[in-house]
Amino acid sequence: MKAPTPPLPKFARPAPPRPDERVDEAGRPVRPSLQDQAKSVGVGVTSWVEERVGLSPFLRGFLFRKVPKGTNWFYTLGSATMFAFLSQAVTGVFLAMYYEPDPTRAYESASRITNEVFLGELVRGMHRWGATVMIILIFLHMGRTFFFGAYKYPRELNWLIGVALLILTMAMGFTGYLLPFDQRSYWATVVGVNINASGPILGPYLADFLRGGAEFGAVTLSRFYAIHMMLIPGLIAALIGFHLYLVAKLGTTAPPWVKPDKKALAKREL
Ligand code: HEM
């Protein structure tokens, strides 16, 4: 008699038989077909990861979630903003490989990127114009969510996270602007920091924090560089993650001209 199989721990699921472990009715091993062998290279790797990570229910829920009738191109503006940010991150990392955050070297290193580094002019141009594109897209996306009433219950928190993302994105533009360290970027930043200093109560402290003391100098540049390269991108990435989690959890707002589908609402499908 066959020995009973020991019970699996509660949390474990029996693994499906692998192509090379299959047996026929008489219990003889079945040679995997060529197709099975080919599958085990690609699909095998994904299922190996999936069996251990278990992300597919989450991904399926996110990628195949229902969206209301009437969803149109305006709904792509959030994703477009996200891709602008990703493009900024990729081009920014390449710029950081050549850029030197030192007052005596910054201008020279930035012009070396434009004039000498292979494709440097293209990458720097993409980063410079990408910054403007991201700001335009974020405002258009904010306009879409405002005019479609997507800030109302239950999405108020997502709107507030959006406001934080807007402020952080503008702070990226401000901190990045100093980095080329030419006359224009230097004096524009001096003016910007002085405007901050004129704010009530916290203003002078914020200006001291940005300058790294009472005077503009080498510390100011490395501070702006660290804030631009690490602090704010980390915050933006984390907030985008939370923003998207809420979009998936709460669903998408229907356009104002589409009547709510009461049946779907009752079933909490939208
Ligand atoms: C992870 C993300 C990012 C990294 C690693 C990064 C890195 C850099 C570096 C190394 C520079 C100096 C090179 C240069 O001046 O050409 C720079 C410049 C700049 N960055 Fe970023 N950046 C990032 C994201 C952003 C974002 C999201 C924005 C704005 C929305 C932005 C706006 C700027 C601007 C305006 C400049 C000045 C460009 C110029 O005048 O040449 N950056 N960035």
Ligand code: HEM
């Ligand atoms: C880095 C900036 C941002 C990124 C990457 C981003 C990304 C997204 C994405 C991908 C969506 C879902 C698709 C869509 O509706 O477009 C979304 C929805 C939403 N976003 Fe943003 N967003 C950003 C900034 C903002 C800002 C500035 C606000 C408002 C102040 C905002 C408020 C919202 C709201 C309320 C929704 C829900 C829309 C709905 O239910 O129809 N987001 N965001």
